[in-house]
Amino acid sequence: MNPKRCAACKYLRRRCPKDCIFSPYFPPSDPDKFACIRRIYGAGNVSKMLQQLPVQTRAEAVESLSFEARCRIEDPVYGCVGIISLLQTQIQKTQTLLAKTQAEIAVCSNQT
């Protein structure tokens, strides 16, 4: 087998063709990246998703899929939606604190 197979073709135990859709984004040096994505989305779905995207956007798409897949593996119930929930709560709390602080400033300014 070709030692220069991409991580995806290595994982799938197949020949890595010259025009392999995965090879630009899954170098053999990082086998976990494809393993995580394949576990959550499946190789066929990822291939379809990439084929539907313009070439210049595929690298970013793979990175975001990789991130979401890792989130899902770390938190099988909420995945990256858990992070969104935390951020939204943090925004609400910070907005409340900011409003309170600005009200205090208004009171102090009126007193001077």
Place this chain on the structure above:
Amino acid sequence: MGGPGSSPCASCKLLRRRCAKDCIFAPYFPPDDPHKFAIVHKVFGASNVSKMLQELLVHQRADAVNSLVFEANARVRDPVYGCVGAISYLQNQVSQLQMQLAVAQAEILCIQMQHEPTLQSHHQVLELDQDDKALLLHNNIDNCNNNNNNNLGYAMSSGQFNSNFASPSSIMQMQMQMQDPLKQESLWT
């Protein structure tokens, strides 16, 4: 629920198979909402979803399905960034708010210092003059106006994802240090 005499769940309808009594999808994909399963199947695949659900405790599965539906919708709306676009946008919002809060807290401190003249003679106080304060606030307002759409849909198409994204566990640790990890019901509605 699946079984003889009852309507097959949305999953079994889409997959064109008999809906068994113990169908793993049936409690979460009712037949009156075919889109819900269709979108999850499109992004994750039915067998992957089935495996994921099987690995969870029964009481966790409803939330898992809801989060998968949310992620799938996000991915369909923004095929490049998915949910990550929203995360990037929200993190930006958090930074902006924290900057504004820091400025406001500095201002309160200044005002308090002004009310305590005896302290000024003993401590060197960094006072922001009016121009500095105005500049800080103006910069914050400009940045907020550039991100004034709080809609996740906007966030997801804004393309702010940084490919050098921190790992999920480091982000979650960072957030959890700041507050309780609440999982809001309203996220699903």
